[in-house]
Every structure is written in structure tokens, then in C-alpha cells.
Amino acid sequence: DIPALALGVNITSSHLPGGLEIADTVVQDLAFVAAAVFFAQLGGRVVAATQFGLRPTRFSRAAWLVFATLVGFLLFSLSWTLIFHAGKEKVLEQLGTNEGTSLLLLSAALTCVVAPICEEFLFRGFIFTALCNWRGVCPAAIITGLLFGGVHVGSAPAVDLVPLAGLGFGLCLLYRATGSLYPCIAAHSLNNSLAFGSLEDWG
Numbered sequence: 493d494i495p496a497l498a499l500g501v502n503i504t505s506s507h508l509p510g511g512l513e514i515a516d517t518v519v520q521d522l523a524f525v526a527a528a529v530f531f532a533q534l535g536g537r538v539v540a541a542t543q544f545g546l547r548p549t550r551f552s553r554a555a556w557l558v559f560a561t562l563v564g565f566l567l568f569s570l571s572w573t574l575i576f577h578a579g580k581e582k583v584l585e586q587l588g589t590n591e592g593t594s595l596l597l598l599s600a601a602l603t604c605v606v607a608p609i610c611e612e613f614l615f616r617g618f619i620f621t622a623l624c625n626w627r628g629v630c631p632a633a634i635i636t637g638l639l640f641g642g643v644h645v646g647s648a649p650a651v652d653l654v655p656l657a658g659l660g661f662g663l664c665l666l667y668r669a670t671g672s673l674y675p676c677i678a679a680h681s682l683n684n685s686l687a688f689g690s691l692e693d694w695g
Contacts, residue, residue, distance in 0.1 A: 545671070546617070562683060608684055615660060632664065634661060641657030
């Protein structure tokens with residue numbers, strides 16, 4: 493935010509312009525990828541795309557597993573919301589979607605494309621893989637799911653962090669079952685697209 497302050501943008505602890513919030517989040521997401529690559533190459537290792545799960549998989553099987561993952565998450569999330577009366581997320585308001593078409597489109601691109609790719613690269617492609625090698629699949633999926641839920645503190649109501657951790661857990665199992673990051677990115681993107689449309693009250 494320092495360049496924006498230097499250019500005279502009004503930034504306070506209670507006010508951050510939507511466009512700047514989007515830019516900050518893009519920088520954060522790119523930092524996820526950079527951090528994963530940096531730590532993966534420590535010790536002189538050669539880093540390859542396949543190391544992070546960027547490899548093909550059988551489409552028909554992956555499509556059914558993506559569908560099952562999303563249905564399982566949506567059912568769990570709906571049950572959780574009915575029990576604990578979760579509040580509405582404020583993330584799109586923070587991104588400025590109500591301030592104009594350009595911010596709406598940028599927010600959609602960030603939420604439905606950039607964030608799923610970068611978050612999956614870090615959480616499933618790097619953290620889950622590393623933890624699997626250390627402690628096995630189940631502990632790795634639980635820890636990665638908790639970290640995935642935790643990273644959404646500030647953008648989602650506290651009560652929603654448990655379903656998000658559940659989604660993170662499910663995406664780990666999806667990655668394990670398909671051996672590819674692409675189904676995880678697709679599931680993450682579809683979930684975020686549904687959430688985006690719901691928060692914007694689109695029919």
C-alpha cells in the first residue's frame with residue numbers, strides 16, 4: 493500500500509479502497525506461489541511443475557470426484573449454516589463490487605480464477621504433499637485443511653472457517669485420488685463461483 497499512499501490515496505485502518513484491496517489480494521496470492529517454489533527448491537532441488545501436481549489425469553473420473561467433493565462440501569456447509577446461523581461474508585463489499593462494473597469484473601477474476609489457482613498451488617501442491625511425506629495422508633489432510641480455513645480469517649465470518657477447513661480437507665482427498673492439481677483448481681473455482689453469485693444475489 494506504500495505506493496498508493498505516496499500517490500495520495502486515502503487509506504486508514506477502517507478504509508481501504510476496493511481496487512487496492514484487489515491489488516493486495518493478488519500480491520498475496522502470487523506470494524503463495526512464490527513461497528511454495530522457494531521452499532521447494534531449497535537444498536538445490538530442481539523444481540518442476542509436476543512436483544506441484546500440475547499433471548494430467550483421467551477426465552471422466554476426475555469430473556465425478558469434483559462433483560462428489562462439491563456436493564459433500566455444500567451439504568456440510570448448509571447443515572453447519574442451519575445449526576450455527578452463519579452471517580453473510582463481507583469479502584465482496586471489501587473488494588468494492590458495488591462500486592462499479594470494472595471492480596465487479598476484477599473481483600470475479602480474482603475470486604473465481606486467480607485465488608483458486610494460487611491457493612491450490614500452495615495448499616495442495618506444496619503443503620499437503622510435503623506433509624504427506626512427513627506424516628501420511630490423513631494427518632496431512634487435516635493440517636492442510638485447518639491452514640486453508642485459517643487463511644480465510646478476515647474475509648469470512650468466524651463460524652464459516654470450519655466449513656472452509658472441511659473444504660480444504662476434501663480438496664486434499666481429491667488431489668490424492670486424482671494425482672493432479674487440476675481437479676482441485678476446478679472444484680475450488682466452481683465453489684468460489686457459486687459463492688460469488690450467491691453473495692451478489694444473482695439468480
